[in-house]
Structures are given as structure tokens and as C-alpha cells.
Amino acid sequence: MFEITLEESFSAAHALRGYQGKCERVHGHNYRVRVSLQAEQLDPAGLVMDFVDVRALLRDLLEPFDHRLLNDVPPFDTLNPTAENMARHFFVGLSRRISAQGPRVRVAEVRVWETEAATAAYRE
Numbered sequence: 151m152f153e154i155t156l157e158e159s160f161s162a163a164h165a166l167r168g169y170q171g172k173c174e175r176v177h178g179h180n181y182r183v184r185v186s187l188q189a190e191q192l193d194p195a196g197l198v199m200d201f202v203d204v205r206a207l208l209r210d211l212l213e214p215f216d217h218r219l220l221n222d223v224p225p226f227d228t229l230n231p232t233a234e235n236m237a238r239h240f241f242v243g244l245s246r247r248i249s250a251q252g253p254r255v256r257v258a259e260v261r262v263w264e265t266e267a268a269t270a271a272y273r274e
């Protein structure tokens with residue numbers, strides 16, 4: 151099994167709903183998002199997937215949330231904008247985009263950093 155990993159970042163604000171504590175107030179994070187892709191077989195060039203293409207897909211996925219209040223942007227207008235829910239949302243969105251290119255590559259994990267010391271990950 152081969153695996154590649156790539157990171158992107160974006161900045162956004164959020165406020166957690168149904169949460170007792172200071173995170174219920176609007177505040178910002180410099181989010182870091184790390185995605186890992188797996189494949190049993192490499193492509194003819196010897197790649198799981200071109201980093202350039204993965205980065206483009208990831209940037210496209212994150213762009214709607216950059217410099218926004220996450221609570222205003224679907225699905226986080228109804229889904230609580232926790233790092234856990236963000237990791238799952240990005241996992242599902244990236245999986246959909248990658249599976250459109252064929253069955254060879256799958257998303258193994260998406261991990262979201264809210265701070266250097268606090269991360270949440272989603273895997274299936």
C-alpha cells in the first residue's frame with residue numbers, strides 16, 4: 151500500500167453551538183488540513199497521485215471557508231463547525247472528487263488542526 155500526505159491551511163472564524171465555555175463566542179483559527187491518500191497500485195508515472203492535482207482539489211475544497219465565519223457557510227450553518235465535523239466534511243468532499251477520477255486512489259484520513267496542540271481526524 152502506498153500513501154501520500156499533503157497539507158494546506160486557511161483562516162476562519164467560528165463559534166460552537168451548544169457548548170458551554172469560551173468557544174461558544176466567535177473566535178478565529180489558522181486551520182491546518184492534512185490529507186492522506188492511499189493506492190495499492192501506482193499510476194504509469196509511479197505516483198499515487200500528482201501532488202499538484204491533490205493540492206488543487208484540496209484548495210478548491212477549502213476555498214469557500216477561507217476568511218469566513220464558518221457558521222455562515224453550509225454545511226456549518228446547521229452542522230456545528232467543530233474540527234471533527236470539518237474533518238469529516240473535507241474527507242467526504244475530497245473522496246467524491248477523487249473517486250470521480252477512478253477507483254485506484256482513496257482518501258485514508260483527513261486531519262484538521264485548530265491549534266498546534268489540538269487536532270481532530272476522520273477515517274472510514
Ligand SMILES: [Zn+2]
Nearest residue numbers: 164173179264
Ligand atoms: Zn475554535
